[in-house]
Amino acid sequence: MKIEVIGCGSAFSKISNTSSLLVTDNTGNQLLIDCGPTVPRALYNRSTSVNEIGAIYFTHIHPDHCTGLTALFNYWKSHHRTEPVTIFCQEENKSPLQFLALFANWPAKELCFEVHWQMITDHFVWNHWQLETAETQHELTNRALRISADGQQLFYSGDGRPTQASIDLMQHTDLAFQECASFDALDETSSHGDFYACKALLEKSNIKRLGLYHCWDEAIAEIKQSAATIEYLFVSHDGLTIDLSE
Secondary structure, X not given: OEEEEEEOEOOOOOOOOEOEEEEEOOOOOEEEEOOOOOHHHHHHOOOOOOOOEEEEEOOOOOHHHHOOHHHHHHHHHHOOOOOOEEEEEOHHXXXXXXXXXXXXXXXXXXXXXXXXXXXXXXXXXXXXXXXXXXXXXXXXXXXXXXXXXXXEEEEEOOOOXXXXXXXXXXOOOOEEEEEOOEOOOOOOOOOOOEHHHHHHHHHHOOOOOEEEEOEOHHHHHHHHHHXXXXXXXXXXXXXXXXXXXX
């Protein structure tokens, strides 16, 4: 399994793309996780086929995680995509996402490729992948994702403070990405993670490596400095590529 960090920034970051991962299995199946406003341009710059991404998973639909869908679909339409794409989302998120998708070809009401909508459940399957989800603590319902494919396991938190359900979901993964907005400890009722809570995760979750992302710009320097002293902990960055098969 190959993981490419398309973006690792917080909602209003001036230095990083909005948070998104591109996951590719050993046979070339690709799934994009989240698609905020700066993600399409980062994908354009990869200069790959418009048919490569087979599915998009939305952790939740705050604007920094979903509003790039219109531009991405418009690009795919303009460059004659032919393959269908599957959208994984929560039931209550389907209608807003459908509007963003259709706006890509406004005023026409159809695209040149099929869009299949599949609602997120606790456990489902895509191709030969096993996908499991759990809620984090966030102001909008956010579903963290665990992917098991090719004998490897990846966890991606989306936004939000860890819950017992999301902590259980990340157990024994080869690689986990956890949102870490703040270096300073935040209130336990906060919608975001902090460095000290993330550090504790590494100690109790039996994961092989933990990447921190969605950091507020003003917190990145302190988070990087402290993370550098802790084995198996790192701060993500745009363009990072990790191949779990190596």
